[in-house]
Amino acid sequence: xxxxxxxxxxPFSGVSGDMFLGxxxxxxxxxxxxxxxxxxxxLPHWRLEQGPQRDHRVGxxxxxxxxxxxHDQRARHLADIRTIIERATALPTAxxxxxxxxxxxxxxxxxxxxGTDIEAVHFHEVGATDAIVDIVGTVLGLHLLGVSSxxxxxxxxxxxxxxxxxxxLPVPVPATALLVRGCPIQYDPGEEASGELVTPTGAALVRxxxxxxxxxxxxxxxxxxxxxxxxxxxxxxxxxxxLFGHRGxxxxxxxxxxxxxxxxxDPRLYGPLVDDLFAAGALDVNLRPVYGKKGRPATEVVVLxxxxxALVGQLSELLFKETTTFGLRLRRERRAVLERRWREVxxxxxxxxxxxxxxAGRVLTSQxxxxxxxxxxxxxxxxxxxxxxxxxxxxxxxxxxxxxxAATGDES
Numbered sequence: 242x243x244x245x246x247x248x249x250x251x252p253f254s255g256v257s258g259d260m261f262l263g264x265x266x267x268x269x270x271x272x273x274x275x276x277x278x279x280x281x282x283x284l285p286h287w288r289l290e291q292g293p294q295r296d297h298r299v300g301x302x303x304x305x306x307x308x309x310x311x312h313d314q315r316a317r318h319l320a321d322i323r324t325i326i327e328r329a330t331a332l333p334t335a336x337x338x339x340x341x342x343x344x345x346x347x348x349x350x351x352x353x354x355x356g357t358d359i360e361a362v363h364f365h366e367v368g369a370t371d372a373i374v375d376i377v378g379t380v381l382g383l384h385l386l387g388v389s390s391x392x393x394x395x396x397x398x399x400x401x402x403x404x405x406x407x408x409x410l411p412v413p414v415p416a417t418a419l420l421v422r423g424c425p426i427q428y429d430p431g432e433e434a435s436g437e438l439v440t441p442t443g444a445a446l447v448r449x450x451x452x453x454x455x456x457x458x459x460x461x462x463x464x465x466x467x468x469x470x471x472x473x474x475x476x477x478x479x480x481x482x483x484l485f486g487h488r489g490x491x492x493x494x495x496x497x498x499x500x501x502x503x504x505x506x507d508p509r510l511y512g513p514l515v516d517d518l519f520a521a522g523a524l525d526v527n528l529r530p531v532y533g534k535k536g537r538p539a540t541e542v543v544v545l546x547x548x549x550x551a552l553v554g555q556l557s558e559l560l561f562k563e564t565t566t567f568g569l570r571l572r573r574e575r576r577a578v579l580e581r582r583w584r585e586v587x588x589x590x591x592x593x594x595x596x597x598x599x600x601a602g603r604v605l606t607s608q609x610x611x612x613x614x615x616x617x618x619x620x621x622x623x624x625x626x627x628x629x630x631x632x633x634x635x636x637x638x639x640x641x642x643x644x645x646x647a648a649t650g651d652e653s
Contacts, residue, residue, distance in 0.1 A: 246386060249457040250393040250447060251482040255438025257470060258375025259305055260481040261446055264468030265382035266291060267302035268483055278381055279374060281331035287370050289378075294469060296478045301467030306371035317364050319348045322373060332377070334585045336384050338594075340377045343449035347441060350419040372442050379446055389582050389599070390488075392458055393451040395425040399438035412437050413444075420444035423522040425454050425549050436472060452581070454522070455547040458494050460486035493577045496524060497546045497553050501566040502531060504539035511540070514563050518544055521559055522552050548573065579605060586635040590617045593632040597640070607636035 250256070266272050276289050292303035322344050326337050348359040355362070364372075383391075398421075399412045413421065414437065421444050463486050470479040511528060518526045525545040533539035542564070546556055557569055579598035586595055593613050598606040609632035611625075618625040 246388045246463075247458070247460050247486050247488045248383070248388045248391045249460075249484040249486070250391065250451070251457075251484060252394065252396050252439070252443075252447070253482065254470070254474060254477055254479050255397050255399060255440075256443035256447055256481050257440040258372060258379065258442040258446065259303075260468040260470045261379045261443065262289075262375060262382065262468065263302045263304040264466045264481050264483045265379065265386065266304050267300075267468060268386065268464055268466030268485055270382045270386055272304070274385065275378060275382055278332070278385070279378055281329040282325055282373065282377060283328065284325065284370050284373065287374060289374070292469075296467070296469055296480060299467045299478045299480055299482075301469045301478075301480050303469040303471075306374045308370060316369065319344060319360055319362060319364070322364070325373065326377065329377075332381070333384055335583065336377070336381050338583075338585065339449065340380045343376055343380070343445050346420060346449050347416070347445045350416040350441070350445075353419055354415045375442055376446065380450070383450070386485075388485075389580055391451050392453045392455065393424070393447055394454075394456065395427045396421055396439050396444070396447065397427055399436050400428060401436055403437040413439055414441065416441045417444045420448050423454075423520070423552070423555075424448065424451075425551055438472075453494075453524070453547050454552070455549040457484060458488060460488040462486045488580075493575055495548050495573055496576055497548050498572050498574050499544040499546065499553070499556060499560065500541060500570045501560060501564065501568070502533055502539050502541045503564055503566060504533040504537045506540070506565050510563070514542070514560075517559055517563060518556060521555055522546065523556060545576070584636075586632060586639050588617075588628070588631040588635045590621055590623070590628050590631060593617070593628070593635070595632055595636045597636065604637065604640040607633055607640070609633060609636070 266275070272289060272291050279289075286309040288307050288309075290305050290307045292305060294303045295301055323341060326332070326341055329337065345359065347364070348362045351362045351364070352359045398417075401412050402409050403412055403414060405414060417437075417439055420441065421439070424447065462484060464484075466483045466485065467478075467480040468483070470481070472479040515526045515528070523544050523546050527543040529541040529543065531539050531541045542560070544556055544560070546553055553571070557571075560566060560569060579600055582597050582599065583594055584597065585592050594610040595607045596610070597604045609629055611629075614628040614632060615625050618628045
């Protein structure tokens with residue numbers, strides 16, 4: 242596959258780490274190449290096994306992490322996993338960074354469930370060797386396939402109860418429920434959905450990799466792949482479907498636009514409002530100075546969101562709760578966007594994450610991550626502008642035209 246691929250995840254039967262790996266292999270990722278690259282983790286006593294099983298209705302590929310006999314799964318803290326990944330210097334920087342970010346999402350969810358700090362979280366199932374291989378392998382596989390942007394449809398969660406390390410828990414288990422906040426979900430109460438369909442690992446992968454949720458965008462569909470799970474769902478295949486395609490030189494999509502005009506809101510409340518809107522899933526938020534009725538100075542709040550009814554409802558509710566508005570205006574518009582990717586560049590002040598805007602695989606613009614630049618400037622006693630300029634120069638100097646990076650989830 243060429244670089245610049247778009248991937249749409251269709252979790253009609255849930256998602257787990259092994260299903261994701263299986264779907265990537267089914268989508269053209271050579272298993273041998275994946276294993277060779279994963280050996281950089283220096284984790285002993287495991288192998289990847291591509292099973293002969295196929296679902297007669299959809300085909301697909303089953304991939305599992307197999308531990309050598311006599312070697313038990315280890316539970317680890319976040320610091321242990323961080324050390325494993327950081328020592329794997331042969332991994333591409335973008336892969337290591339994104340893999341760590343996904344484990345941090347998992348740690349934050351577990352910490353919230355148990356009322357502790359993320360560094361104190363003791364991973365059981367998701368800290369074991371197979372989960373590390375699933376997560377790093379998925380991020381690495383996307384990188385190797387040249388996937389640069391990812392969207393995802395509604396997550397089918399399953400139903401009933403599941404037995405795990407902490408006892409008998411309702412589906413979705415608490416960590417999964419926290420990880421899918423802001424994502425479109427659906428329950429299938431039928432008997433075939435009974436049990437856990439979205440695992441914590443699967444939820445963290447989707448949350449950490451997806452740039453937009455909702456229906457598949459307009460694209461030229463090039464390949465359909467299926468990763469098979471281990472559950473027997475009767476009439477419904479237990480599989481994760483991935484749709485690979487290309488969205489053209491300039492991507493175009495339909496977005497929902499929510500607007501309201503405020504002339505009586507305490508100005509100190511706008512900052513938290515913007516933060517809350519982004520956290521809830523808004524693609525962009527703008528504040529515009531305008532004049533309201535009777536010539537009063539006012540602020541127009543403009544929110545861009547995916548065309549997802551549940552998310553638009555959540556954003557509308559937030560605007561009603563957090564502002565003084567009596568009503569909102571909603572409309573749909575088309576927007577054209579550059580392909581986006583995050584990567585790390587080296588400057589004389591230190592490493593900086595930059596967001597590239599690409600057209601047909603060529604970098605047109607690069608924006609450094611501001612907080613990192615500000616921190617480096619303070620540490621080294623220089624102006625923030627100097628660090629920003631150095632990062633932009635390094636971004637264009639170190640740009641690799643057409644090089645695919647794993648998608649990072651930024652759509653602002």
